[in-house]
Amino acid sequence: MARMNMLQAINHALDTAMAADERVLCFGEDVGVFGGVFRATSNLQQKYGKARCFNTPLVEQGIIGFANGLAAQGSIPVAEIQFADYIFPAFDQIVNESAKYRYRSGNLFNVGGLTIRAPYGGGIAGGHYHSQSPEAYFAHTPGLKVVVPRNAHQAKGLLLGAIRDDNPVVFFEPKRLYRASVGDVPESDYQLPLGEAEVVKEGSDITLVAWGAQIEVVEQAVEMAEKERVSCEVIDLRTILPWDVETVANSVLKTGRLLVSHEAPLTGGFGAEVAATIQARCFLYLESPIARVTGLDTPFPLALEKEYMPDHLKVYEAIKASVEF
Amino acid sequence: MTTPSPEDVHTPMLTDGDEFRIPTYKLLQQDGTLYEGAEAPHLERDKALRMYQAMVFTRVLDERMLAAQRQGRLSFYMQCTGEEAAVIGSAAALDDADVIMAQYREQGALAYRGFTTDEFMNQLFGNELDYGKGRQMPVHYGSTRLNYVTISSPLATQIPQAVGYAYGQKLAGDGHCTITYFGEGAASEGDFHAALNMAAVHKVPVIFLCRNNGYAISTPTIEQFAAEGVAPRAFGYRMHVIRVDGNDILAVYEATRVARRMAVEDNRPVLIEAMTYRLAGHSSSDDPSSYRSKKEEEAWREKDPLLRMQRWLTDKGWWSEDDEKRLQESMRREVLDTMKRAEKRPPPPLESLVTDVYDEVTPALAEQLDQLKAHIRKYPDAYPKSASQVTGGD
Ligand SMILES: Cc1ncc(C[n+]2csc(CCOP(=O)(O)OP(=O)(O)O)c2C)c(N)n1
């Protein structure tokens, strides 16, 4: 075990993957000598050479198209998109190509080796284009897996899981926690499973579902609610697509209440998917309407970011409203 | 049978385009004198001084605002330092009613057009007077008065938009053109290539001004493209191109003046590649020492475009050391005083969260705003920027 922040854990995962399998390559804008604008790929070029870790020209559609080709050839590309907000020039390559390579060819060809890493989320005074949480766009695309870690330990295990998963994975990293989330991380090679949620805390009155940086916010709200004797169960979805319906449904059958929280806007956010599925699965057990605490249906703001964010106070109020319904 | 054209060959002949060498257009040497055989463009004294003052203002603004960022007064900043001639020389060659679609490092063009210090500061501090209503990061300026379209961070998106805007100008027959600025890094985006092709095919009055400043964040041009610059790409689209010393304000001015004439009179788009250097870090978040040498920076500091123009103006008898001192001091004072005012102003009103998403606030957004207000009323201490607005009344 070593104390690591999330960036160090991600760097460790990439290092581990590259050491274990020489087919693993890391590339993207500024990821070479510089190690990426957040330094997630620090020292990888120095260690594994320019052929396996390199800067690309500044073109996201090129980066992911190139990565798709590499994956089809049998390499294991880990492509970095500098900010999730800049993934959209590559949207076509991801949604129409990565996601459908296997299906359209009858599995003659696939890009299962592909992993796309991108920092996402607000709380860093980044305004419209350094703050978005675009997971729902990708969750609407069968053939992709979408993974979001909540802390350093999870980041390393899930990233190794994503790199070794035989499906294209979009891996969104909560950049607000890059340096803020510090914890014990095994130095050994370990993987956490994709497609499995984790019950982070058990409770009996209400189930709270979130992922990534929002888990920390939910936990703060839970602390407030428990002082008022509301027993909360917290579930980290970890994988947004395909998501773990069983774990959430079993929890809601027990608690009778559900709250989902994410930074992305309300309308069409992934919380809507969770709510629809769970109301179908748990309809007769629900004691209050499923609550969503999310960003507003607006672009991500700057000066009024604090007001926009689904913070712990908003989550706490929604917990109270749900149990008092 | 087809008739063979004189260009047909019957053995494989490959070409890599190396036979096209694009020269660099230069007029002014670093000591302020003209190259032998070079002729300065016609510039009236007032215009030359307007250009120079915009350069000095941009330099002073950048220095002060980086310092303010370091002091924690400002969240973020980006400097134009080293590239003032490329930006201001080109802006000065346009009509002030021509439209500018810039990347983010072109505050000099705004300064030249007369964006006031207050207008700069209000955007930088995202206060209630910011035209963008505090929604975007610092340096994302915009002005309808000055025909400067609001900056957007996603790179290269403005380049094809400039082509569309200019096509509309051509149809309107208003005799104006659009210039779009971008870095040599952004020129790798697909949007750049799409834009050049559309402009050439549709014969659009647009000027593409590439600031080739050596770096895209940490990535040097040698890792950005295999060609010797961005300029040769124009050939592939059959577009006119000129490469110019970007630290030479006279050459940039004249190149852009000629390009504008081609664009506006003949509907021929032009690519200008201005060779320059980003003397500062990429942004206030960047420290270039890990990816380039001090020696390289020093060599470019020697080519300071401000000093070069200042020497030329002095030689012409249009400028003196005294003038310089007075200008620097008054601009510094103005920037500092204005900053103090701007940072004290309140943020935009809470309602600005939900306005401008659409032309009208939708019922769903109105409801979300109401819920937010009720929440803030409950926890006023947690939302100091907006609490006073919702607890208002008496
Ligand atoms: C689509 C997109 N991808 C990535 C970024 C992140 N980014 C911001 S500036 C920059 C480098 C731009 O370099 P260049 O175009 O040469 O302009 P310069 O900063 O040198 O003026 C990068 C990669 C972005 N803003 N938009």
Ligand SMILES: [Mg+2]
């Ligand atoms: Mg550049």
